[in-house]
Amino acid sequence: MTAQQTLTRPHTGPLIEFAGIRLDLGRTTILDEVAFQVAPGSIHALVGPNGGGKSSLIKTLLGQMPHQGRLSLQWPGEPGVIGYVPQALEFDRGLPMTVDDFMAAMCQRRPAFLGLSRHYAGAIGAALERVGMQDKRKRRMGALSGGERQRVLLAQGLIPPPQLLVLDEPMSALDEAGIQVFERLLRDWREAGITVLWIEHDLEAVARLADRVTGLNRRVLFDGPPHQTLTPERLLSLFSTHPRTNGSAA
Template sequence: MTGPAIDMQQVGLTLGQTRILYDIDLHVAPGSVHALIGPNGAGKSSLIKTLMGQMPHQGTLTLTWPAEPGVIGYVPQALEFDRTLPMTVNDFMGVLTQRRPAFFGLSSRNTRAIDEALMRVGMQHKRKRRMGALSGGERQRIMLAQALIPAPSLLVLDEPMAALDEAGVAVFEELLAYWRRNHVTVLWVEHDLDAVRRLADRVTGLNHRVVCDGEPARVLSTEQLLTLFSAHPGMNTQATAPVVSGQTRVAA
């Protein structure tokens, strides 16, 4: 099933006395790979947490599904957990993909799905390895694997390439091609501009407000990047409008 369109209109976010996002207008086309770029602390992670319903916001955020609402997958920047826990990769995947406690074992259906997901990210040989013993890149591959179960229609990726080695990057690029073929809508926060140039359908430059938006060749020009990475939140790079009460809409 084709993923949803995402539309944000005048979305703002304020935490305490700090304004994080200013009047964001953003459209993500259904079934596209849409990258978010910008300097550290520019509000990129805050924007996707707002999309995931984890932060209050002003303005309107709408997901428009082509039919029934589908599965939303999420891969965070990093996995935070107690590394002394005796939790294997199998246990971790079971916790995330089934309702019954992992210590009851995996159902045959889940075992097959986990096998396929781990094989796709090249980690099937480490399913009995303790999670705390994995490298950062290996843990990131496991996070990509969990995003495959169940198959998402909308996938939100927060810097998924940050800890990956060269082999892991190749795995990620194969997954991105797979999601594109299956018309999954992908909203992807990324710092690797070369990867964005090669792999994204559209790019939005964010520095607390939308600074630039368009095809990668245009947004990733030297002039646009200089503007993006030197922009100040107070710059009037986008038209402002009165703040309205926050709404999140899901439409079919």
């Protein structure tokens, strides 16, 4: 699937435009005039070294970080739902919280201790089924493997159904079965015209699955289709250049 093919399919997700995005924390420059576009309905990967500003850029998109420059979402109609899947889940593994409890806490306004509301029960069940966790709904979150917890995080990102998905290294803890689940979800999202902005370290997966890729190390070092941009020379430049000397950012 090429980026051009993606653009010809009707989409529900927005075009994202980063124009001259700058982020400074104290005297440390985290993002330096970052400018690129994410095409609507595309799978757009963001790659780069640790400390290069990828997660910080995501946080600016989600409204969690102050910045200079222009960041715009151009929706095809009314503004839609933005889903977010974090890189990892930090919690007290001794808590008696089941998968259902976690999904209730993340996806509904009703207190989790009252159980799943009828309004969300069907959607939560369907989301867990999509990630292969339907049969582990009563397991404690602390008893799950890292890959299983990551699948649960993917499931919560599906409720309510998003038109824009922001993924922060979703493959980092997945086992082989989980990776197959994730790749199937990517295909589904592409077919549905959902815009996906995806931080990823697995360059082989990016080369196979992304429509476009941006290399970020404080500033944009390349932006284009994977087969054109993921060359040994460009990757060497991306990962061998120190993003800054007086600080770091994820």
